[in-house]
Amino acid sequence: GAGVSQTPSNKVTEKGKYVELRCDPISGHTALYWYRQSLGQGPEFLIYFQGTGAADDSGLPNDRFFAVRPEGSVSTLKIQRTERGDSAVYLCASSTGQGGNSPLHFGNGTRLTVT
């Protein structure tokens, strides 16, 4: 079956611009996560959705970052006034959300480059 799909796979933008990154989770997965991964580092948690609501957004670095999941499926990560430090791979993952042994299934990520 289809895995987690992220678009675009690459995004180059200028400093100060607005970007949207899209995530299409595995069908039926109620939990959706956004992570950010810098080169040579482990993924860093940003936000977690259970259904339509953000259950935990403690990882969002500042108010330039925002994410939505209006219908409990597709999610969009929005970054306003991008900065060069926002350059990273943004990973989306989904799971059944049914307890600790539900592994997260990751997409291939969106590589964001802010010039």
Add this chain to the structure above:
Amino acid sequence: AQKITQTQPGMFVQEKEAVTLDCTYDTSDPSYGLFWYKQPSSGEMIFLIYQGSYDQQNATEGRYSLNFQKARKSANLVISASQLGDSAMYFCAILIIQGAQKLVFGQGTRLTINP
């Protein structure tokens, strides 16, 4: 807060040898899950193995096994009969079952298998 420590930034192993990747964790929660993921140079995050904190036996999945030592808060990954395709970054992660359900990753270990 949860924390994962992977003390080996890089490991070099001869093909067909077994390799152990170290992972220690820190949490005050009694109920948690431990995960290992593989990230090849292509960037995808591949789920390998899961160990629950209450599981009595060490988890095994094919050539992967998890050496779980709860008192030491250690969850080392053992790969038997290593193959060239095992060369990748490996991440250990912890998920607290009661609460935010977010997966916290370590910094990773880069494993290189030599022919």
